[in-house]
Amino acid sequence: MPTSGDAAEEPGNPAQDGTLRPHRLDEPTFAGLCSAGESLRATHALLDAEYSRRLLLLRVLVDEVAARPAAAGPLAPVRAAWELLARSQRRSPRAVHRLLMDPQTGLWAAQVLRRLRGTQDADGPLWSDVGRLHALAAAAAVRAGLDFRILVPAREGAVLLPSLGRAESGVAEPWGVAEVSGRDGTARIRYESDVVDMPVDAQDAPGWSGLRRLTLSHQGLTLDLTLDDLARYPVIAGTPGPDRLDEPRLRHWRRGLERAWALLVEDHRESAEALAAGLSSLVPLPPADRFRPRSASASEAFGCVTMSAQDTRVPEDEAASELAVTLVHEFRHTLLNGLMHLTPLAAEDCPDLFRAPWRDDPRPLTGVLHGAFAFSGVARFWRTRVARDSGSARERARFEYALWRRESRATLEVLRGHCALTETGRRLVNGLLADLSSWDADPLPEPTLTLAAQAAAHHRAAWRAHHLVPDEATVGATADSWLRGSEPPVLAAEETGSVVTDPAGCRIDAFAHLVRLRIADPHAFAVARGGGPRPNGVTPADVAHVAGDLAEAATRYAEEAARPASWGGLGLLLGTGRPELLRAVSRSVTRSSGRTPSPAELARWLARA
Structure with a gap:
């Protein structure tokens, strides 16, 4: 595989020949990134750069493993896998290009390099990760239609061939070695006495789970997407891999994505064109809370998003919008990751x-x-x-x-x-x-602008109550003033203190979440208002606040003072702009006097500062 040179290609056309070349974004391309929209030209340019980067990562990885032969363990020397990959590229460069641009390839290469350099631990022997190169070479050879034979790693009886699927055997060993052989575009996987033949179409068959692909077409624009429920390398570090989707869940994903894609193509055409070029893989997650989809992307997984399925109880139009905006959101992270790889x-x-x-x-x-x-x-x-x-x-x-x-x-x-x-x-x-x-x-209607301002202020106040630690001298002076019964001290215009992450600071978007519920499902909001089931992380005080009953909200926030975010809500309603100080002064007074001050009285007093 060539690793140097300077290919003369049309701008934005991803290299297919394996050459590495310097990448610079011209002014129109960079301008396309400096906007709230998604640019097809910029997407192509970043894909081109990412492919050269993948080749470079592979070259570095092979050189480092070759210098440490023991890292390949019971597998063939790493250069044998490299040569098979090179043979496959000469036969079918586009197939190998697609394989190397698989987001799982980027995640794997980054993990192996970190393991080789001692900056990351992982379960399993090093050779099982190094051996992904052998599995890549096997998959490339199958796609290129080569005759070959190579050893690859197996994990708990399973052999994963990237971009193709997974062979399952009855062998229970946590780590082992299987043989993959290929002829005329088909593969046979032999693990001890078990043999699995990959079907010609690579779809599901006895002992074989094919990698799912969805082709979404609408008004002449197609998104070709891998629904990767076999992913070994997580997009979110430290999380388990996805579960294999059964047929009902697969149909649910397909229907939801088809509706989301139609919405993007019809109403957000520029975004859809960029997504069609640059999005290649989706790792499915289980459903999350309504209006709180789980999603993520990773710098080493260009073109991949992981995201939660929509709850089947959510109306289809709402689900389509949520899926569509989540795809746009995570794809923009992908674009910025690509830019940050360049500069x-x-x-x-x-x-x-x-x-x-x-x-x-x-x-x-x-x-x-x-x-x-x-x-x-x-x-x-x-x-x-x-x-x-x-x-x-x-x-x-x-x-x-x-x-x-x-x-x-x-x-x-x-x-x-x-x-x-x-x-x-x-x-x-x-x-x-x-x-x-x-x-x-x-x-925009004035009530809408007011709700947005209130939601922003509520989040800001809850965030401050959780994560801002006020200056000790300010806390002490303010607590002393309260204990003496005097006026609060004048607070400095410039805030002092530090940001310290509070792990308990979760779901502090309660106000915005309830506004969405009140708009989209007034009945569910009314049930919550009446004391019935509430969304996760939402308290009666939050419900009263969004309902507009500010007196009740203030009373309930004071009753919920054990929850830091409630100091934020109370401070908002009673005019205290620094809920972190309010909370810290309450604790200081309690420690000094043995009596806990009334949160509402303390808030009104501090508001006079």
């Missing part, structure tokens, strides 16, 4: 932590920049839905658009002048801000 956006050693309005936990600079980039696209998605939807769906779209336009812009304004941003990072932030600012004249 840094911020200094790596920046110690600052920030509030990210879409997260429960504090985030580092690059993490919050990632989120701002993704949610700028989310805001753009809902902006279009405002114009296309009707009824309660339009009301929901208005709220989402108002919230994410507001929060994305506020976050970008915080980042704009940060000294740790590189010039590229600053240009990206400014470009996103320009897009968001151009939407200022969009008409």
